[in-house]
Amino acid sequence: xxxxxxxxxxxxxxxxxxxxxxxxxxxxxxxxxxxxxxxxxxxxxxxxxxxxxxxxxxxxxxxxxxxxxxxxxxxxxxxxxxxxxxxxxxxxxxxxxxxxxxxxxxxxxxxxxxxxxxxxxxxxxxxxxxxxxxxxxxxxxxxxxxxxxxxxxxxxxxxxxxxxxxxxxxxxxxxxxxxxxxxxxxxxxxxxxxxxxxxxxxxxxxxxxxxxxxxxxxxxxxxxxxxxxxxxxxxxxxxxxxxxxxxxxxxxxxxxxxxxxxxxxxxxxxxxxxxxxxxxxxxxxxxxxxxxxxxxxxxxxxxxxxxxxxxxxxxxxxxxxxxxxxxxxxxxxxxxxxxxxxxxxxxxxxxxxxxxxxxxxxxxxxxxxxxxxxxxxxxxxxxxxxxxxxxxxxxxxxxxxxxxxxxxxxxxxxxxxxxxxxxxxxxxxxxxxxxxxxxxxxxxxxxxxxxxxxxxxxxxxxxxxxxxxxx
Amino acid sequence: xxxxxxxxxxxxxxxxxxxxxxxxxxxxxxxxxxxxxxxxxxxxxxxxxxxxxxxxxxxxxxxxxxxxxxxxxxxxxxxxxxxxxxxxxxxxxxxxxxxxxxxxxxxxxxxxxxxxxxxxxxxxxxxxxxxxxxxxxxxxxxxxxxxxxxxxxxxxxxxxxxxxxxxxxxxxxxxxxxxxxxxxxxxxxxxxxxxxxxxxxxxxxxxxxxxxxxxxxxxxxxxxxxxxxxxxxxxxxxxxxxxxxxxxxxxxxxxxxxxxxxxxxxxxxxxxxxxxxxxxxxxxxxxxxxxxxxxxxxxxxxxxxxxxxxxxxxxxxxxxxxxxxxxxxxxxxxxxxxxxxxxxxxxxxxxxxxxxxxxxxxxxxxxxxxxxxxxxxxxxxxxxxxxxxxxxxxxxxxxxxxxxxxxxxxxxxxxxxxxxxxxxxxxxxxxxxxxxxxxxxxxxxxxxxxxxxxxxxxxxxxxxxxxxxxx
Numbered sequence: 001x002x003x004x005x006x007x008x009x010x011x012x013x014x015x016x017x018x019x020x021x022x023x024x025x026x027x028x029x030x031x032x033x034x035x036x037x038x039x040x041x042x043x044x045x046x047x048x049x050x051x052x053x054x055x056x057x058x059x060x061x062x063x064x065x066x067x068x069x070x071x072x073x074x075x076x077x078x079x080x081x082x083x084x085x086x087x088x089x090x091x092x093x094x095x096x097x098x099x100x101x102x103x104x105x106x107x108x109x110x111x112x113x114x115x116x117x118x119x120x121x122x123x124x125x126x127x128x129x130x131x132x133x134x135x136x137x138x139x140x141x142x143x144x145x146x147x148x149x150x151x152x153x154x155x156x157x158x159x160x161x162x163x164x165x166x167x168x169x170x171x172x173x174x175x176x177x178x179x180x181x182x183x184x185x186x187x188x189x190x191x192x193x194x195x196x197x198x199x200x201x202x203x204x205x206x207x208x209x210x211x212x213x214x215x216x217x218x219x220x221x222x223x224x225x226x227x228x229x230x231x232x233x234x235x236x237x238x239x240x241x242x243x244x245x246x247x248x249x250x251x252x253x254x255x256x257x258x259x260x261x262x263x264x265x266x267x268x269x270x271x272x273x274x275x276x277x278x279x280x281x282x283x284x285x286x287x288x289x290x291x292x293x294x295x296x297x298x299x300x301x302x303x304x305x306x307x308x309x310x311x312x313x314x315x316x317x318x319x320x321x322x323x324x325x326x327x328x329x330x331x332x333x334x335x336x337x338x339x340x341x342x343x344x345x346x347x348x349x350x351x352x353x354x355x356x357x358x359x360x361x362x363x364x365x366x367x368x369x370x371x372x373x374x375x376x377x378x379x380x381x382x383x384x385x386x387x388x389x390x391x392x393x394x395x396x397x398x399x400x401x402x403x404x405x406x407x408x409x410x411x412x413x414x415x416x417x418x419x420x421x422x423x424x425x426x427x428x429x430x431x432x433x434x435x436x437x438x439x440x441x442x443x444x445x446x447x448x449x450x451x452x453x454x455x456x457x458x459x460x461x462x463x464x465x466x467x468x469x470x471x
Numbered sequence: 472x473x474x475x476x477x478x479x480x481x482x483x484x485x486x487x488x489x490x491x492x493x494x495x496x497x498x499x500x501x502x503x504x505x506x507x508x509x510x511x512x513x514x515x516x517x518x519x520x521x522x523x524x525x526x527x528x529x530x531x532x533x534x535x536x537x538x539x540x541x542x543x544x545x546x547x548x549x550x551x552x553x554x555x556x557x558x559x560x561x562x563x564x565x566x567x568x569x570x571x572x573x574x575x576x577x578x579x580x581x582x583x584x585x586x587x588x589x590x591x592x593x594x595x596x597x598x599x600x601x602x603x604x605x606x607x608x609x610x611x612x613x614x615x616x617x618x619x620x621x622x623x624x625x626x627x628x629x630x631x632x633x634x635x636x637x638x639x640x641x642x643x644x645x646x647x648x649x650x651x652x653x654x655x656x657x658x659x660x661x662x663x664x665x666x667x668x669x670x671x672x673x674x675x676x677x678x679x680x681x682x683x684x685x686x687x688x689x690x691x692x693x694x695x696x697x698x699x700x701x702x703x704x705x706x707x708x709x710x711x712x713x714x715x716x717x718x719x720x721x722x723x724x725x726x727x728x729x730x731x732x733x734x735x736x737x738x739x740x741x742x743x744x745x746x747x748x749x750x751x752x753x754x755x756x757x758x759x760x761x762x763x764x765x766x767x768x769x770x771x772x773x774x775x776x777x778x779x780x781x782x783x784x785x786x787x788x789x790x791x792x793x794x795x796x797x798x799x800x801x802x803x804x805x806x807x808x809x810x811x812x813x814x815x816x817x818x819x820x821x822x823x824x825x826x827x828x829x830x831x832x833x834x835x836x837x838x839x840x841x842x843x844x845x846x847x848x849x850x851x852x853x854x855x856x857x858x859x860x861x862x863x864x865x866x867x868x869x870x871x872x873x874x875x876x877x878x879x880x881x882x883x884x885x886x887x888x889x890x891x892x893x894x895x896x897x898x899x900x901x902x903x904x905x906x907x908x909x910x911x912x913x914x915x916x917x918x919x920x921x922x923x924x925x926x927x928x929x930x931x932x933x934x935x936x937x938x939x940x941x942x
Binding site: 298 | 475476477478479482483484485486487490491494505506507508510511512513514515516517518519522533536537538539541542543544545546548553556557558559561562565566567568570580581583584585588590592594595600602604613614622625627629630636766769770818819851852853865866869870873876879880881882883884886887896897900901
């Protein structure tokens, strides 16, 4: 094989500079998670296929990468499916394992499997890659990292408050006040209440899917979708009122910039409550949202715009209460999450409520790059390079090199006495700030010639002076 | 599905305390790598199958986990293999992708693919999981982490010196002087020289396999294996002399503890050179080893025992020069590596020499655990917990909680006013040092009751005093 090597579609290599940027994002998120009492876990990349399938519907099952059984896998293959060349039917019998497609299902499995060792409420965070057999496109990969935090075993809404504050802290840190971002909050129970109040619970999923498209297709679009579902005129009208409340809300925000997030949310919630407060779900949803907005108002935020978005649906996931989504202008969701009441039920542990968020590291990466918001990553690369002039000089420099390293300074010697120009180019390309030149003069005097590659200045320094300078 | 969930054989979950220990190992290795000028990269978990197969022989190919193509994979399946139920024959046509089984092959692929953007010599490190369809057993997993550092694009032996010093630094840091460990060094060219000198180059692989078993089967065992290969008496004798040199070397070390590593190595190398110095490979191998031992002697080591082991073979890998292995008593290799002259040739880039090492994080984990060598991981968990006595108290505590967090202190409030005992148990189980109790007295005075969970002592502190105390 001598053709140019490549990597699978939708996957990526990360170069040193890309790694430095990614680690900066991960470390920022990790530090905030820890400050809020979250503890890290990791789960295997490969789960049993039966753990993963059936959690997100057929469409999700198709997105799962299956791992072929080792050895003579055809010996135990489903004969009928094999004969009929039925790929879908055959899979289970030749692939027992699969790559995880999110961190939430493995976490639910982890909680059930380790329930006797876990102290609930359990605040866990997890930063690992996931894999999806999606069609790759700009900003969508087949291997990407998720940065999840969940609190499981508590239905207290203080957990939601913590998660919203975490979002505020992370983006305050990453954006440094240079970017506007909006944390939209809704509650699935309000959607349920509306749909219940018009007697269309059977159409719940289809209606949510229609509402979810608002950002893309607008008011008229949603109305057309609802029309297709053959709702009665009254039902469609009430649901459209929900949509309109979002428009009114957005208008009010612009018109009255001095109204607080809580005041704005309350005014819309009041309107909504006329319609849905007599449904149990609707009432509960409104109460929950009010609690969250009150606490956030009480505690304040650093840089987030917090808004109530009655049309936020977040797809057909497992959410049952609060839902959260973070957006910046002209960019798809960069963080999202919500509350789920029965995530572990599939694995035999009932009635455990949880709530979580997931930062989309890859999208955040692009946003920071587009807006030039990365700090300089000095400590990450080599700081000092000894130029190699030959054996004698090299032997003189080696102990000095290790003195620098012992002082915690990232340093190297060029490994051979290559041409000066080549060695200097190496220093330049690697972004090394100080280059040390040692010839016979320097060996005699013990004063090293140190060149600052950023401004071209040269100095004569002892090794101790060099250490102090770099530190 | 309500049966107890499980994870695939040979894979593991990592709990918070396990993660803290693993991160400690990774961070220690990372910091040393950076100090030596290495830069981090990452490659995808999934590579094209054709990138991975054929690098380590048929046995290695069997250990590769293949990823089933998505969609109707049988439509493009090899018809003949399907009809004959030939699993091995079918695989390539239904699985284009596979999980990497080491970090070296993906690195070689990365170098070739990005050769125009890389500054050579390239010092890269990479810490990621790999997967092998091996039979799981104690200390051997199907998913495990490798921590690799390689220098590619330089044949300077200074690189070997750096790698040996890195090993010394990492284990000095991790073992804190409490464990004896040995860095064995050999050179493949010496093995080649010996085998050439007796005219048995055709039997090279078989002889290396026999020598490699010395640790398990002893001198007589190796002799029996060589006998099976029908070597001439003279050939077998010369090879056995190599083996005996190892025994003599070990004896000499015990008898003359004041001899330096260099002196010991030199004496054996002198004996060997009588036999092999007239083969090009043998001469080169001896020169290379002498250079490395001289430099290490010159620079000194912190805690490593460095020995020359003429019988070290490190299997049938791609090594062509120096080989390195680290062992502690009664434990298999915990780190290994070596030089390879043609790793990138498979991908069309010839004559690029490289050298690298790989720390076995999972084995190091077990060693540190067995010998109780982990530090305490305080900063990793919650430091302060506010007990929740009800709504009024909770609202009073919330802003204080955020003052702690803003001061960088990991802290939480119990999310509901559960029974006191339950909340205290939570604090105990999570290893939280300080618990804050706020009732009506505290709210009035502004002095919080702070209980130290380690010694039971209670104090009354303002929030500022608490912050200072914890910091």
